[in-house]
Amino acid sequence: MAKRVNESEEAVPERAIKKAKKEKKHRLDKPAAAPPNAAAEIADVAVAKEEVVNGDESAKKGLSKEERKALKRAKKEQAKLQDSNGDVVKDSGYSSAASKEEKKALKRAAKAAQEAKDLESVWDASPDDSKPKQGYTEHSELSALPQAEIDKFVADLALSIDDPLKQSYRPITSFKYLPVKDEADRAPFAAFKSPTPIQSACWPYLLAGRDVVGVAETGSGKTLAFGLPCIRHIESMSRKQRQSISACMVSPTRELAMQIHEQLSELAKPAHLKVTCVYGGVHKDIQREMLRGTNILVATPGRLNDFIQEGAIDLSESTYLVLDEADRMLDTGFEDDVRKIISQTSPTGRQTLMFTATWPQSVRDLASTFMTTPVKVTIGDNASGELRANVRISQEVEVIEEMQKQGRLIELLKQYQSGKNKNDRILVFCLYKKEATRIEEFIRRRGFPVAGIHGDLNQQKRTESLDLFKTGKVPCLVATDVAARGLDIPAVKVVINVTFPLTVEDYVHRIGRTGRAGQTGKAITLFTQNEKGLSGALINVLKAAGQPVPEELLKFGTTVKKKTHDAYGAFYKDDGGEMKKATKITFD
Numbered sequence: 020m021a022k023r024v025n026e027s028e029e030a031v032p033e034r035a036i037k038k039a040k041k042e043k044k045h046r047l048d049k050p051a052a053a054p055p056n057a058a059a060e061i062a063d064v065a066v067a068k069e070e071v072v073n074g075d076e077s078a079k080k081g082l083s084k085e086e087r088k089a090l091k092r093a094k095k096e097q098a099k100l101q102d103s104n105g106d107v108v109k110d111s112g113y114s115s116a117a118s119k120e121e122k123k124a125l126k127r128a129a130k131a132a133q134e135a136k137d138l139e140s141v142w143d144a145s146p147d148d149s150k151p152k153q154g155y156t157e158h159s160e161l162s163a164l165p166q167a168e169i170d171k172f173v174a175d176l177a178l179s180i181d182d183p184l185k186q187s188y189r190p191i192t193s194f195k196y197l198p199v200k201d202e203a204d205r206a207p208f209a210a211f212k213s214p215t216p217i218q219s220a221c222w223p224y225l226l227a228g229r230d231v232v233g234v235a236e237t238g239s240g241k242t243l244a245f246g247l248p249c250i251r252h253i254e255s256m257s258r259k260q261r262q263s264i265s266a267c268m269v270s271p272t273r274e275l276a277m278q279i280h281e282q283l284s285e286l287a288k289p290a291h292l293k294v295t296c297v298y299g300g301v302h303k304d305i306q307r308e309m310l311r312g313t314n315i316l317v318a319t320p321g322r323l324n325d326f327i328q329e330g331a332i333d334l335s336e337s338t339y340l341v342l343d344e345a346d347r348m349l350d351t352g353f354e355d356d357v358r359k360i361i362s363q364t365s366p367t368g369r370q371t372l373m374f375t376a377t378w379p380q381s382v383r384d385l386a387s388t389f390m391t392t393p394v395k396v397t398i399g400d401n402a403s404g405e406l407r408a409n410v411r412i413s414q415e416v417e418v419i420e421e422m423q424k425q426g427r428l429i430e431l432l433k434q435y436q437s438g439k440n441k442n443d444r445i446l447v448f449c450l451y452k453k454e455a456t457r458i459e460e461f462i463r464r465r466g467f468p469v470a471g472i473h474g475d476l477n478q479q480k481r482t483e484s485l486d487l488f489k490t491g492k493v494p495c496l497v498a499t500d501v502a503a504r505g506l507d508i509p510a511v512k513v514v515i516n517v518t519f520p521l522t523v524e525d526y527v528h529r530i531g532r533t534g535r536a537g538q539t540g541k542a543i544t545l546f547t548q549n550e551k552g553l554s555g556a557l558i559n560v561l562k563a564a565g566q567p568v569p570e571e572l573l574k575f576g577t578t579v580k581k582k583t584h585d586a587y588g589a590f591y592k593d594d595g596g597e598m599k600k601a602t603k604i605t606f607d
């Protein structure tokens with residue numbers, strides 16, 4: 020069961036505190052005459068705290084200013100309470116003076132120290148000193164916020180955090196609570212008001228060096244959620260450690276890899292780290308040249324494995340591994356490639372991250388085999404990670420006949436791309452490459468400026484089409500599912516699904532190209548008899564997002580069938596590596 024953050028605060032093990040209390044009880048001659056009062060309690064906590072902290076300066080750093088002060092006060096008090104034999108000589112009245120806040124602060128202090136120890140044990144999986152020693156110190160002002168404020172934040176944003184180690188970090192509710200070495204490190208966030216929910220919930224755990232599965236709606240800032248801690252991870256390394264590729268981020272499509280590369284390069288500027296992108300469909304020579312001095316590698320799996328095989332890339336020192344669109348990466352089409360990649364990364368002390376908007380049951384077990392006690396962060400009142408679409412997208416489903424589709428598409432384009440909306444961006448999805456070519460031609464013939472992106476086009480043409488669409492020079496783009504995941508294209512007003520995708524997960528990603536970064540969006544789906552096997556799953560997605568479910572769709576049935584095709588993932592696997600043929604379905 021997922022636990023809401025901070026709910027488990029009381030459940031933090033305070034073994035050291037208990038031990039100190041026990042020893043103290045033993046020492047006292049008159050335990051019955053000196054029942055534990057607040058003063059003794061506080062002193063005990065202080066003793067325990069000291070026990071935990073003393074041997075470890077870094078743990079001390081885990082305390083806020085307030086916590087340190089409270090600790091000092093408690094220690095002083097304890098000294099007053101004991102004579103040279105260690106016996107209690109008087110009740111100083113501290114119990115009444117000791118405020119609840121101080122007790123709370125001490126508890127948090129003990130917890131912070133314990134967490135520092137726990138964390139160390141996570142990193143101690145690597146016995147040598149060649150791995151980064153990460154640590155996360157909660158900003159003192161964040162620690163000082165009343166718990167009620169944190170609880171409200173968690174409830175309002177529906178953050179759900181399931182942490183087997185129960186570290187219960189407070190979400191980083193504001194950029195000012197983000198630990199930075201230098202104020203310049205905040206520059207990449209200058210345009211943003213506050214961290215998105217997935218960023219605020221994940222950052223503390225990622226900065227602390229934990230493995231994380233992050234599930235949050237499309238367009239919710241997951242790239243920075245895993246990108247920022249990556250920079251910090253490498254900054255915590257010695258110069259020598261940084262000489263190899265320290266971090267590797269894997270993405271299912273070339274365009275998404277390029278986009279991650281672009282964002283990470285911005286983020287890495289203040290730290291002077293080099294980010295390089297390798298993907299299929301272009302000559303290897305230039306990419307090979309670019310690899311020298313790389314700190315962070317962004318790649319598609321096939322090209323990455325090619326380079327590993329020929330010895331141009333060595334991931335043996337990579338201790339930060341991200342699978343973006345993780346469910347896609349772990350599905351049949353990519354699983355073997357991903358296994359190979361993971362087997363090449365550092366076997367010890369590796370931090371493994373998986374991010375996605377959809378987290379089907381079918382990949383969860385496999386994912387856990389690559390991770391160490393991962394924290395699962397889910398956003399959106401969806402602790403179990405059910406399939407959910409972004410609720411700011413209004414979804415319309417029209418059940419029609421196959422032969423009516425083209426006519427209806429033109430009607431929709433006329434409706435949404437005329438008058439003052441002439442330049443509104445519309446993304447049209449098809450299922451097959453040949454279908455995309457045909458639809459693109461059809462739209463062009465009807466007088467609409469249009470571009471296309473799919474696997475039959477060479478990379479230059481794909482990049483060109485995407486640029487034309489991104490910059491608004493061409494307001495309509497026809498795409499296959501190569502464009503379904505991750506692409507962050509500004510102001511896509513409408514997504515039209517001419518043919519439904521193979522999975523409802525892909526549907527959620529396709530429509531997620533609109534309504535990004537807090538904006539609203541619209542998705543129109545033409546649904547035919549041919550896709551009726553997916554009607555149940557689609558109905559669930561519509562209902563969960565509070566969207567209307569047409570009667571005609573209900574007629575197809577509400578049963579959710581198990582995913583049947585192993586080709587999921589192999590379908591648009593599109594990098595330069597060896598292409599694995601889809602096993603059950605063949606595509607044109």
Ligand SMILES: Nc1ncnc2c1ncn2[C@@H]1O[C@H](COP(=O)(O)OP(=O)(O)OP(=O)(O)O)[C@@H](O)[C@H]1O
Nearest residue numbers: 211213214215237238239240241242376505507536
């Ligand atoms: N804290 C923030 N506040 C506002 N906008 C943000 C913030 N962080 C990131 N963004 C912007 O939100 C947009 C979407 O981010 P991103 O592409 O990382 O989403 P995503 O969650 O990875 O989406 P998808 O699931 O489709 O891959 C980007 O334009 C990004 O610049």
